Amino acid sequence: MRILKYTLIDFLKVKKKLGIFLLLVPACALFMGAESGAMNTMAVMYCLFAGIIIAGMPYYYEKSEEMGFFFLLPGRTEEQILGHFLFGSLSLLAGLGLGIFCSCVSSLFHTEHDTGNTLLKSISGNEPGMSELILLLFGAGLICVAVQDFFCTLFRFESVQVMNIMRILPGFIFFFGLSMLLNYGAKTPAEILKFLFSHSIEAFLSCLAAFLLTAFLSSMIAKARE
């Protein structure tokens, strides 16, 4: 229960910035999707990217001289860390929801468009459904948030530079890496993509397990340092 309360604290820290995100992100998602021609996939990817960035925002507000209030709260440090991870996963879910919403909106206005699925078919020889894509993208997003939160836990109060890099890098790798895959996918081993598309549920569950394991590990590290 206290983990949820720490998640609420993260929300309070970033709530004032969320308004900008809710305006800009869908607009950018639709624009970028339309430009790329892979409307649905790009919309979901971009919104998940925004979710990853939001997941890292609470760490931006963690200056050591301002953390006294949180350290004085009657709770355990490991609960605080798990609260961060929960906030990260909820941000991703929100990004996913927004991405699916943008996809639906875009499909109302574009009768003929490349969802990205046919493009992926040309790469892998397989045409994945939207649900497989969503599972894989969400799984990749979980891995990015896990890596981000893990390094931010390790380096918080010790290296502002590493924290700043780790807040941004996973999200950018997620978005621009996948974008490059879509655009230059012919060079990507087709077998890997084929395997992923046909085992999307297993891949997602593996990502989820890795996320949970990383959360547990981070909380144990934070507890040991306390």
Place this chain on the structure above:
Amino acid sequence: MELLEVKGLTKRYKDFLLDDISFSIPPGFIMGYIGKNGAGKTTTLSAITHLIKADAGEICLEGMTFRKDPVTYREKIGYVGDASYFPADLTRNDIRIILRNFYRSFDEKKFDDYMEKWELPKNLKIKKYSRGMKVKLMFASALSRDTRILILDEATNGLDPMVRREILELLQEYIEDGKRSVLFSTHILEDLQNIADYIYFIDSGKKVLFDTKDELLETYLLVKGGTEELTPVIEKNLTGIVKNGYGFEALYDTGKGDFLPTGFSVEKPTIDEIMVHMLQ
């Protein structure tokens, strides 16, 4: 049972050692924790509140250690520092929500009453508060819940005299039930002169003295006279001799016996004067 017991508290930094600090506070009393800048006051208080981890020693609050039950331990402590510990981008409403969620004993009405009384703005970010407003918010958050000990780290610095007086009255009300105590670090020793029951004096990470305030003020006398009257024998029996153009001033420990020489001006010292002469 003592309310707070600190035994052998030690913390090492690169250029500083807080060395084997021990003291206890019974319930219903106020202890002043004094020393010059860099003496180790904040380190001690941070270790008690577990904002930093001590290298050695034990700290018990009502018989409980932090390791045993960190949640209850933290619930029992109200802490006010000289610098705001609130995140700068939050508002007082955000603080209220967090306090309500985390502290079972948080009294929202009491908190709101303090906000009204001290006129703290509702929707303004804390980073825009003045120093005095931030201190008042810290006090409100600590006094709005049921704690066992209030730990104040130079908390009244920067407050105007009226608010300071009000805070001192609140502290005396706080301990009235005989179950709660205050540990108060301050440079405004006049405040301790008025309200403290115990004084712990620390210097360079080590204990200098620990006694009841009354006993301390009874033990020492402030001796003043002309420098020409200072003989080596007299000097040996005085502590912290300060010489200036008008004469000398020093402390005399009445526990040393009946040595006090005649012909000098003798008066009761203030805690301030005891501290200054002890550090000479």
